Amino acid sequence: MTKLVIAFIRPEKLDDVKEELEKVGIYPMTIIEVKGRGSQKGVTLSYRGVPVTIEFIPKLQLELILEDDEVEKAIKAITKGAYTGSPGDGRIVVLPVEANVRIREYYEKIKD
Template sequence: MKLITAIIKPFKLDEVREALSDIGIQGMTVTEVKGFGRQKGHTELYRGAEYTVDFLPKLRLEMAVSDHMVEQAIENLCSAAHTGKIGDGKIFVTPIEQVIRIRTGEYGESAL
C-alpha cells in the first residue's frame, strides 16, 4: 500500500477527483494549504499599490491506494492536474505499513 500526496492548483480539484474516481479510488482527504516552490509567489495590484504574495493557495490531496493502482493513479492525477504552467504542483508517494478501519476493525488492503 502507498500514500499518494499531491499538491495541486485549487481550480483543478474537480478534474482530479473525477480522474481518480474513474479508476476506482474511493476516498481522499483534501486540505487547503499555502506555499511556494520555484514559482516564488507573485505580485498583485490592490487600490493602486503593488504588493507581493509570497505564499500561494494550493490544495493538498492525500489518498491511500493499493500497490497495483499506484502507477495508474499517478498517471491520471498528472494528466488531470497538468496546465503546463509553473506551479502545477508535486506528487509524493510513500509506503504505508498498516491501515486499520476503525469502524469494522479491518486491517490492510481490505481497510482501504
C-alpha cells in the first residue's frame, strides 16, 4: 500500500531533514511554503522596540509518497532532522493513497 507522508517543519531545518532522508535512501519530495500555527498560537517579536505578534508562522510542508516499508524510516529521519526541542518543531501526518499514477508511464499505456 502507498502512503502520503506530510510533514510541517521549520524552514531553517530543511537541509537537515533532506540530509537525514537521503541517508535512508528517500529522495523524492515536494516542498510547499505555508504559514500556520500550533499550540504556541504564534510568536511575539520586538520590531524597533515595539512588540509585534506574528499569528501565522512560516513553515515548509514536505510531501512524500512512499511505500509502507519506507514510512517509519521517513518519520524517524524527518524527526531527527527537524528536532530543535522547542515548540514549533512541526508535525507529521500519514495518509493512505488511493492511486499513485506516473503521468509519463500511464500515457505510454493509453496513447493509442
